[in-house]
Amino acid sequence: MAxxxxxxxxxxxAVVRRPVTVGAVVPSSSRLAARLAAVVPRAGKPVVVELGPGTGSVTAAIECRLGSRGxxxxxxxxxxxxxYLRIAHPRVEVLVGDAADLERLRATHHIPAVDVVISGLPWSLINPESQRAIVDATARSLSPGGCFTTFAYVHGLSTPxxxxxxxxxxxxxxxxxxxRTVWWNLPPAVTYVCRRPQAGAAAVAAEHSNPLS
Ligand SMILES: C[S@@+](CC[C@H](N)C(=O)[O-])C[C@H]1O[C@@H](n2cnc3c(N)ncnc32)[C@H](O)[C@@H]1O
Structure with missing residues (x-):
């Protein structure tokens, strides 16, 4: 190990401690991380929320893209x-919590509408009800021009x-x-880039753009 x-x-x-919540055998590669972080705007001071950062491979790519902005x-x-993440990435605000509670976390920590949500969550191990709760909370947290991105392993794409x-x-x-598939990852993965929450979700998103109101 040394x-x-x-x-x-x-x-x-963490894999040994909580195999079902980690849901991967190794962290994402730097190429997959860079692909995910590519949606972070190069200008301005974006608010970026990362779900399931683990030991920080995607965190590092987001930090690289942000510089000291946002x-x-x-x-x-x-x-x-x-x-671990707090020590490795002192600039990042690390919150302990469930991604499904994103709106409550935003309210508690005064996080305004989010420009980018990047997920490293193991979706294939999360039950459909929790998937929906997390995706809905994400959609409601995004600013109108916001973007949500996540990944899926190619070998599992055809599973129910x-x-x-x-x-x-x-x-x-x-x-x-x-x-396109990121082949330089174990296992290879695609990313989904999602924009414009549909009318229902968007309406709720507008209502909740300031979680403190
Ligand atoms: C597959 S690992 C990905 C880690 C890192 N993002 C990467 O790509 O290498 C999944 C991470 O999501 C975390 N996680 C799982 N379910 C979660 C939830 N409901 N809310 C927040 N984090 C969660 C796990 O503890 C783990 O750190």
Whole structure:
């Protein structure tokens, strides 16, 4: 273990501790992370929320894209991983919590409407009710021009839960783009880029753009 990089040791420890919430055997590659972070605007001071940051491979790509601009909030359910992330990425606001509680977390931590939500959550291990709760909370948290992006492993795309998840995205968002496969990842993955929550979700999003109101 001593020969492994620290982030990998921390990730593997989390896999052993909570295999079902981690849902991967290794962190995302830097290429997948960069693909996910590519939706972060290069200008301005965007508010970025990351769901399921783990040991921070995607966190690092988002930080690289942001420089010192904007606000980067990461929501991680595992308190030990959250502690690891706070030390590895001191600029990032790391919150311990469930992604499904995003709106409550926004209210408590005074987080305004979000420009970009980037998810590293293991969707294939999350039941359909929780998937919906997380995607709906995400849609309601986005600013009108906001963007949600996430990934799916290619080998699992035809499973019922993966299909159901893709259908859910299409139901909640007006536009869902599937990017080319990132082969340099274990396992290879595609990303979904989702914009414009559909009318119902968008209306609620407008109402909730300031979670403190
Ligand atoms: C597949 S790992 C991805 C880690 C990292 N984003 C990456 O791509 O390497 C999934 C992460 O999501 C976290 N997680 C799982 N369910 C969650 C939930 N409901 N809310 C917040 N975090 C969650 C896990 O603890 C784990 O850190």
């Amino acid at each position: 020969l492994l990089p620290r982030h990998l040791v921390a990730f593997l420890a 606000r980067h909030v990461a929501v991680e359910i595992d308190p030990i991983l959250a502690d 839960w993966a299909r159901q998840f893709r259908a859910l995205l299409g139901e909640v968002f007006d536009e869902v783009l599937t990017t």
